[in-house]
Amino acid sequence: MLVSPDVLDKFIEQILAEDVREGDHTSNACIPEFAEGKARLLVKQSGILAGVAVAERIFHKVSPHLALQIYLLDGTPIEPGNIAFEVSGPIRSILLAERMVLNCMQRMSGVATLTNQYVKAIAGTKAKILDTRKTTPGIRFLEKWAVRIGGGYNHRFGLYDMLMIKDNHHDFCGGITKAVSAAQKYLTEKGLSHLKIELEVRNLTELEEALAVGQINRIMFDNFTPELTRQAVQMVNGRYETESSGGITLQTIAAYAQTGVDFISVGALTHSSQSLDLSLKAFT
Secondary structure, three states: OOOOHHHHHHHHHHHHHHHOOOOOHHHHHHOOOOOEEEEEEEEOOOEEOOOHHHHHHHHHHHOOOOEEEEOOOOOOEEOOOOEEEEEEEEHHHHHHHHHHHHHHHHHHHHHHHHHHHHHHHOOOOOOEEEOOOOOOOOOHHHHHHHHHHOOOEOOOOOOOOOEEEOHHHHHHHOOHHHHHHHHHHHHHHHOOOOOOEEEEEOOHHHHHHHHHHOOOOEEEEEOOOHHHHHHHHHHHOOOOEEEEEOOOOOOOHHHHHOOOOOEEEOOHHHHOOOOOOEEEEEEO
């Protein structure tokens, strides 16, 4: 599991409160209290499976009397007709958990599937695919988990675990040199020298200033063309990590990866992925 059980349990408690409140009146009306049954997680679309571990936790949180037989693990390539798992036990509990399980798994599988497509598109290069903070509020940890399941890597989780000096920062601060100096002073004063600094540049002139000031860990080339990126990578010459970002698609990402850049961040992994078609079906 790529997140702490405490974080996952708190999330499940929140979605239970959101969805169930006073109770599942439909199931309580139609299903006898002690009736038991089985259901299967049916795959209806090709992709990368994600969220099985989350589903297992949701079922067990809903009822300790639910039992899972898992056939496919997170990260497994799937095709229509595959059965990911079977769940058995109190029918009311299965139905209560159904939509929460599907919402999480469909979303995570969609993110993992799109991530995997990007990863495959740059195979054979040294570049690594990164996600961004462009995530769905409240479920960032699930979406970033799904990125890793799909073969990508996580960028910073929030504003607290890395300094990223973007264009607005150095514009408001009075330039790159002032922004980097202020960041270094802040980290020293706050005892946060373990945090890395990434600096965004918009052109080669800003890159030259960044290289002159130093005191950073990574340079992001924002909205550069592949040709300009190759030139920028040569200018950095291995002194700092390099990252490409800004409007990079499945059609263009290979060209960026071939420039020798270390990382490519893609917001689309989480803000534009489509949920994968999965279904929970009763069987006897």
